[in-house]
Amino acid sequence: MTYGKRLAALAILDSAIVLTAVYISYFILVPKLSIFENPMLLATSITLLISHHVFASMYKLYNKAWQYASIGELLAIAKAVTFTIMVTGIMQKLFFGNIYVRALAITWMLHVLFIGGSRFSWRMFRDNVMNKQEDIKRTLIIGAGAGGTMVARQLLHNVDVDLKPVAFIDDDPKKFKLDILGLPVVGSSNKIVEAVEKFQVEHIIIAIPSLKKIELNRIFEECAKTKAKTQIIPRIEDIMTGKVSVNQFRDVQVEDLLGREPVVLDIGSISEKVSDKTILVTGAGGSIGSEICRQVCKFYPSKIVLVGHGENSIYQIDMELHNKYQGQIEIVPVIGDIQDRNRIFEIMEEHRPFVVYHAAAHKHVPLMEYNPREAVKNNIFGTKNVAEAADTFGVNTFVMISSDKAVNPPNVMGATKRFAEMIIQSLATTSKTKFVAVRFGNVLGSRGSVIPLFKKQIQAGGPVTVTHPEMTRYFMTIPEASRLVIQAGSLARGGEVFVLDMGEPVKIVDLAKNLIKLSGYKIEEIGIHFTGLRPGEKMYEELLNENEVHPEQVFEKIHIGKAKVIHVEVLRGLIDSLLDMSEKEMHDTLIAVANNEFENTLALV
Template sequence: MIKLPERNTPRWLIFLIDMFICVLSLAISYAIRFDFVADSTLFLEKEWSQLEWAFPIFLLVRASSFYFAKTYRGIIRYTSSEDAKRLFFTVAFGSLVFALISPVRYHLVDDFYFLPRPIIILDFLITLFLMLASRFMIKLLYLESRKKGKLKRNVIIYGSGELGLILRRALEQDHKHKNVVFAYVDDDPKKVGKRIEGINIQSTSELPNILSKNEIDSLIIGVLKPDISNKKSVVDICLDYGVETLSIPPIESWVNGELKAGQIRKVKIEDLLGRKEIKLSKDKISAELKGKRVLVTGAAGSIGSEIVRQVLKFIPEQVIMLDQAESPLYDVHNGIQSHRDLVTPVLGDVANEHRMKNLFSTFQPQIVYHAAAYKHVPMMEDNPSEAVLTNVRGTKILADLADQFQVSKFVMVSTDKAVNPTNVMGASKRIAEIYCQSFNSRSNTQFVTTRFGNVLGSNGSVIPLFERQIREGGPVTVTHEKVTRFFMTIPEACQLVLEAGSMGEGGEVFVFDMGESIKIIDLARKMISLSGLKLGEDIEIEITGLRPGEKLYEELLAAEENTLPTHHPQILIGRVKEYDFEEIEEHIKALIDSFDAQENTDIVGQMKRIVPEFISKNSDYSKLD
């Protein structure tokens, strides 16, 4: 194996080699013209008198074009199509100059052409060929030398489009692996049977057959937005055959617009639980948000921070990011790249009435997205007074101020745990829903509630927990073999919040289509497989038992409720029970007042009286039912 030096070739040497190639090309052109007959007398008599005058100008034109086009400055072993394009135009420019000089010499100097037209054409073709061939030969030798001692990896690329080709180029530059692309697989029947650079394109349906008969190490998804069902099918097949599944990142995260092998990552469980891209009514949302002052509470959390990023796409006048968590709020604000000048971070607790009043008075928000809440079921079961303080009192303070300061729309982010609640957290959110819904009838502010299930990857959700447990070697803990949950990605949830907020006219409880519920134990098994571990050999799943207040199954609507469709197929309007505002306000004030006594049993008892369907499970508060 030829060992190429690691350091770059000096630029002056590349320049001299290019000039030598030009002289060689000219010589070969004349040799072809004379049919490779070495008759020096014939050459001297017929050609030298013409060439003697032209040769110095020939060298000057070539050298000048190379100098000004900087063709010698590229790193040869990284020669790309852009370098090839530059060489083509540079060599073509020189040949064009020769072609233009020829008639000038003929008519104005000595009745001889600068160079014979066949020589100019041959010289152009040979020079371009030799310069490109020399560069790509060095690049190939370099790539081969880099592969020596690397771990060989047989790869299948899913997707034979332009991104599939870009992916293959990135694999060639991989410093860790000697990647051998075994085949492309594609869903498009029109591409099946064709070849790309000598590599077959096969049907995705043939994937099990390919994996069973060949030693394939990895399959890389070379499509940015593949059909979700097809993607799941491909990943499942790879998991069945123990083949690692990887994917490329979004184009915006590529380094200087170029995909690097180091950016190729393992497929995550979130990639498999998403659904088809949500189509938003962008014009309607833009009309709602553009040029407006928008307040987002809980802006340092998973949902709140994504709402901020989504809102910024519609160019509001200002986005006020409110949260009581200093470091997370700093991190989110610091991580905003686009339209950061429109964002104002504010530290504050939604349960602090004086602070919130000052915020509304200072910024005069026109739209409010209320995502601030305590959400962990076991934690709130042990601390019901804090659930009331933040989830109930905090929401009431914000709703009252929204009315007082004439906010046009107040969108509350709720949860499926508010439906027939079995725990303190869910009940506190249901009480907050009831207050906003009933307040809508007597306020100029439009109060809208959005209700959805678990969000993939949000702070404290099951997926980050499983990821940590898998990294630590297990066990992966599941509370019950039959526990199921609805899941939605963070961007999906926040997009639907904006969509529902824009269509809401006040008083609605919007329910999102969460798709099919997923067994948590199946989720754990798939995450273990995606990590490359084998259940029962490398890691175990441990059943720990249901936690206080935890349900086996979540609901998005209670049995007494029904839904109405909207123009968006993934958003429904829940027809929920209506409450008299004066009556419910009195009960909620009494509940909030009970905070000071810190009597958990009394607090939960009052919550149950406000929400009669609140029936505790696996909890000490079951005695109150």
């Protein structure tokens, strides 16, 4: 129905209601009174009619979407009717010398009843007739606060959604046994399984925007005991910014369960380091490097240089940043290999960055065991090239992305990362550039990480392969790791090895079980197969060894390690001899150096 037709229909309906209300009220009081034979009654009817349309327009009674009518709309009706009656009473006093209070009181009540009834009957029809779909899913809402009631209201009023809320769960005892929007609050989160059975629930929505990760884990464990599909409302910032609506629910992700509470960054110190400066990121097309680019751009550097070896990945991050920051930040995509010393020096000389984030590296542990020479060329010589170019051209701060695998490494990848740390620690003793390294563990969803592999295995029907039932790893989300890297860079004084607080380590088998449940399967359906440790893998990762422990935090979730600095002459001798070694000698030398076994190392050189 067009707006004009809708307006005309409501005006005609209201006119009939007004005349009916006034006639009934006077008929109750004076049954034989005729509206056309009594001037006062005729004037009252005309005044009521005109006044109603005036006040109905003022309170927008003809513009409201009555299928979503609630208390606000009822108040608007009450105000419009009250003012209509008041104007009519004034007219009666002025022209007829008396106000017929009883008649106007009955008219007011009938007026509100008929106008309100006509509007709310449409909502009831929509909710109870139009919303009855055969494939509707009975839905339990976790959280009876602002988020939960918003979700329930949306579902109750939206005919296009096949979810019907039937009850709330909330841990606040004050809400137990209350009805909210006609739905009962049936108990706390330990009643989820019972509520699913009682109300025949097929769908669960977790609707608590402020929920902490540990509480989400606990609630999800309860939901996983049922057969109902579990989803979560979008992030509150996405709702507020209009990216999504409140009823665009998403599946619970493993990042929701394993991620930690967000760190509040020191915006001032980061802005001082990044805003209006030239920033260079190596490995800018990788999962960590590209996220560092995204986070850095939020502080509006004057220029960001995206350095990477793979043209496709650099193209993708370049296009993404151009679409978002075109005309605000100069974005320069550069194809270059960090192993190419001349090319790296050219790039550094041309752009003269203020801060360099060095994220380019080979990071796959088993692959580097089979290809130690490539690990050395990229992780050691590549880092040396970028770091020495930064020193030569006066970069203010150089931040190298390291790894927890650099601690007591039994593998080539970790050993080359520790070796790279030693290079920048050595440079920090003589350079004006502030050289620092940042260590953290596994990053959820990064390329080559275990989660994408598990997801593919689940999609293929299983089994999920886990190396060992006791294997544990530290995990962090890509955005959190990148933000803390940028924060650590702002704290740099030179020579530090910053260590990010990774929280508690997670068993890989528990991660696999969670992913299977999140994908809607039972663990028995997919299965878990243990394959044994691969070459170079450790059962448990560390972020600092016992000689490096420095428990105080220099910033929330950021520690400074006390990693030992190798003698400069020993380091230079090792670097010069590395590529002349056999792969076996190279492997043994790297691991000896990384574990500070210098006597053994010197014997090998």
